[in-house]
Amino acid sequence: MEIFLQQIINGLVQGSVYALVALGYTMVYGILGLINFAHGEVVMVGAMLALSALTAMLGWGVPPLLALPISLMLAMAGCMALGYGIERIAYRPLRHAPRLAPLITAIGVSIVLQNLAMMVWGRQYHAFPQLISNQPHLIGGAIINDIQIVIFIMALAIMAGLMVVVHRTRLGRAMRAVAENQHAAQLMGVDINRVISITFMLGSALAAVAGLMVSANYGLAHYYMGFLLGLKAFTAAVLGGIGNLRGAMLGGLLLGLIESLGAGYIGDMTGGFMGSNYQDVFAFFVLIAVLVFRPSGLLGERLAERA
């Protein structure tokens, strides 16, 4: 029972990070009908930027509780610029090109980002400095530490904030209008390019937060971390119904739970044949299963046949 509870806690924390990244995929998809393959790499860049800023500031003697928000801001700003640039360079010129073209540029962008990151930050793992007291708390025999609590609460708060932005503000209304029908929105005086750019920047800012969270949770960051994370977050977005914000959140949390429960119990289920080293496989099987049985996702409308 303790193991079960422990895996639930781990899954929810990990899942809330997936949800943040999945929101980035789903927002862009909702508006452009495009899968932003490079999004995982934006998360990686966010993590690396935050980590570099943090390490530098701690070196200068800035108190940790001040350094953390500043480096988060820096990372968010950097990622927003990156997201804007990616859209301008790789996606906007191809908005009316055949479907294959933006997919290929997206792959190109993520390779370039990955290798630039490798040149800048090297191949090694970067340790995340210990900032807040990592006090473990016991809940019914399972352990949850301060970092996990902060991650979970922060993720929920950000998601709530995003919902407010999308459903209560003028910008949010413009975003929903563009998602619904670009031409009609344009006729109503919505500056489409601006809305799309802002969407990319919003998603990238969320990615930066998620990047910081992942590296704080695991205690490290790495130039290759974006790839699998992006793949899993995409799975989460599909699971919840791509294009649907609530779906991305639900999908993220669910995927986190599936993954951590799966990794915790796969040894028992397969009689010891497979161990927790197969953790990364679950997301993939979830993705295939969703595509076979419910391509529109849990909360999504029918998008599957939209060509």
Place this chain on the structure above:
Amino acid sequence: MKFNSKPKSLLVALAIALLLLPFVTDALLGRGWVRIADFAMLYIMLALGLNIVVGLAGLLDLGYIAFFAVGAYCYALTGSPHLALAFPSLLPSGVHLPFWIVLPLAALVAGGFGVLLGAPTLRLRGDYLAIVTLGFGEIIRIFLNNLNAPLNLTNGPQGISRIDPIKVADVSLNTSQEIFGIALPSVHLYFYLFLAFTALVIFISQRLEKSRIGRAWMAIREDEVAASAMGINTRNLKLLAFAMGAMFGGISGTLFAGFQGFVSPESFSLIESIMVLCMVVLGGMGNIAGVILGGVLLALLPEILRHGVVPLQQALFGKTIVDPESLRMLLFGGALIAMMLYRPAGLWPSRVRRRELDTDEAT
């Protein structure tokens, strides 16, 4: 540019040049370059296989190397002493099936994986296929890396070694042979074998492209709705393209395993999938000659970078600042973006594609 529209004499000249190539390369550049040429042909075969999927049918496959891995491990398992480790009593000396029996089987297995993967995704939009194949490429690697315990099937990250060499008519290609008084080292023998296979793959690709199926694929690529309105069974044909591409991948994987004598999961990373994709995109999607050009260019690129960039940096800065491997990846990524933005039909576009682009400009 179609090969059979060229004069016969040109084709003969090309064939003679290719037959002499290993000797010329050997004499001028050294034996290492013959080996590079061998690998280049494996890549060309892969690129031609992927060209069917991406170029003809317009389906983006980002985990193509997984099928290469499937083919390679098929032969590695059935043509080496390795399985003796997993089943010591059942197979005391491993399995040693002849290469020519494994080859079609491996193609079928790879094709089967293709169908398995394509069936759920191909009725959806192309983006899903891209992501699923991307995931599949990674999953295959995770399995290959981890299926060494408790039952040692793949030997994990260490890979499988001592794979039987390919034999042609009882002559092992791993030893030098002498034919008509000409000494043929092992790399030369493999060169001719791969040349024959590449020629076969080119022939099949060409016939496919001009067939009813090929035209249907191109119709699907251009407009799926219109294609299905014309009575094309789009799902089955997409599945066929996908499976066919996977089979080509499996075949080159089998050849690779026999040539190397050793396979390990690290040969099948995402980078390789991207590299093959680059060959197709750079050369010209859907054009066989263009894809071959792309394959040759990109297979030679790492060698050129290794021999050119490192000494250049040494001379300029006194040390290696950018290692050739990441520079290669940067170039690949940049090339993918630049090609899509400025020359979407590739360096050597197919006639059909060029015509399409021209009419686009006219309207």
